[in-house]
Amino acid sequence: xxxxxxxxxxxxxxxxxxxxxxxxxxxxxxxxxxxxxxxxxxxxxxxxxxxxxxxxxxxxxxxxxxxxxxxxxxxxxxxxxxxxxxxxxxxxxxxxxxxxxxxxxxxxxxxxxxxxxxxxxxxxxxxxxxxxxxxxxxxxxxxxxxxxxxxxxxxxxxxxxxxxxxxxxxxxxxxxxxxxx
Numbered sequence: 001x002x003x004x005x006x007x008x009x010x011x012x013x014x015x016x017x018x019x020x021x022x023x024x025x026x027x028x029x030x031x032x033x034x035x036x037x038x039x040x041x042x043x044x045x046x047x048x049x050x051x052x053x054x055x056x057x058x059x060x061x062x063x064x065x066x067x068x069x070x071x072x073x074x075x076x077x078x079x080x081x082x083x084x085x086x087x088x089x090x091x092x093x094x095x096x097x098x099x100x101x102x103x104x105x106x107x108x109x110x111x112x113x114x115x116x117x118x119x120x121x122x123x124x125x126x127x128x129x130x131x132x133x134x135x136x137x138x139x140x141x142x143x144x145x146x147x148x149x150x151x152x153x154x155x156x157x158x159x160x161x162x163x164x165x166x167x168x169x170x171x172x173x174x175x176x177x178x179x180x181x
């Protein structure tokens with residue numbers, strides 16, 4: 001059952017309410033951002049079970065920030081590195097537990113004949129991780145270049161450079177060139 005995401009208050013208002021002791025405001029933040037966190041965690045981990053663990057750990061981390069939390073960027077910009085780091089840790093743990101059993105790249109499903117989206121996923125998976133990450137943050141997560149820079153703690157110029165290089169690589173690949181025509 002899905003509960004409403006406290007549509008009447010902004011993230012900033014919910015944070016202020018939480019800082020003032022209104023624990024119910026946390027529900028608003030959770031229900032507003034849980035699906036995004038889960039999608040992002042699934043993308044990073046490649047495992048729905050690991051993604052659910054990351055979802056729980058992400059909001060536990062956020063909850064521990066109160067009552068003195070200051071939201072200095074969009075909530076998704078704040079949460080992105082948390083989800084990313086927890087996902088990387090979960091994936092490494094899963095790899096250790098499988099004792100060397102090969103686990104494929106979660107971004108690249110096997111391509112089927114004539115499956116353009118699967119082909120795009122294969123090409124994206126071949127990009128250097130840093131380029132793929134900024135590309136997905138921009139076009140899948142809808143983050144601005146400034147938000148990406150803040151979330152990754154890198155200069156905006158570095159984000160632009162990675163984005164430029166990634167797009168040039170994609171434009172030059174005949175398998176996905178049609179996306180840019």
